[in-house]
Amino acid sequence: MTGPAIAAHGLRKSYGDKTVLDGVDLTVAEGTVFSLLGPNGAGKTTAVKILSTLISPDPASGRISVGGHDLAADPQAVRAAIGVTGQFSAVDGLITGAENMLLMADLHHLPRREGRRVTAELLERFDLTEAAAKPASTYSGGMRRRLDIAMTLVGSPRIIFLDEPTTGLDPRSRHNMWQIIRELVTDGVTVFLTTQYLDEADELADRIAVLHNGTIAAEGTAAELKRLVPGGHVRLRFTDPAAHRAAASALREATRDDEALTLQIASAGSQRELRLLLDRLDTAGIEADELTVHTPDLDDVFFALTGPTRPAGIPDQPQETAR
């Protein structure tokens, strides 16, 4: 395949008069993790369903290609190149994990012996060998998700759509899933990941697109997105209003909040900057009750971009007020 694994231009989808996707452009390079990030109801699942041929985009959409195949002209070829797991899980709870896998092997027309080999290998890889003979309904949430991904891999897809793969999982299972996703990418698979979790996108994604109001509000690497919001700051909190007032006059550049009795000073949080700040407070004979250092993270980006009062373009207000 030459070109990107996924390229969508002007993706549109409406239900009645509700516009869910309003001209979304997506480009995902082969062998990378692309994360579509958005709050509940933003349209992430809708995008996955369109790109995986489960539903049709609106006719006004531009060209969409997945795995080098035109989605409209050759949906069969797209289906052969992809795997989808997520909210619409393919796991059948009434049969065992191994039976679910063998069913998948049959669907992919693998010869019996090959099907059994691939099944055993994948069950082993996803730490499901012990549970293989038990009905899938007895599996924990994490085991079920692992089985779901293992089933998807039976067909050796080059592109995998993971729709909120860790929603509802406990922290250990989430980290297991992250490890599985990293291994997939090491094997050259392209992963299209939707998530509501900023740390997940930060941890895994090569590129992140933030979906908001039907369009991509921002796209880039985690580092690029973090640069969109104002830098970090140090926050000083006081319990004594007089100390707060004195500190405010000693630190004239600080933004003060007289109700919360806090001062906020722009700072990258380096040791040198902190020492200078503490020296200035010492010289003025002021002691803060609490000092916290805040560096921008994806949360800040997310809230700044998807907050109700976002101005057009890149937000220019401090992240605290953007929430």
Ligand SMILES: Nc1ncnc2c1ncn2[C@@H]1O[C@H](COP(=O)(O)OP(=O)(O)OP(=O)(O)O)[C@@H](O)[C@H]1O
């Ligand atoms: N078949 C449908 N008919 C009408 N509205 C729909 C349909 N499918 C989705 N929607 C609406 O489209 C919007 C986007 O839904 P979608 O499931 O894509 O969001 P999401 O970002 O995946 O959110 P979540 O994290 O809650 O799954 C929602 O407001 C949803 O109610």
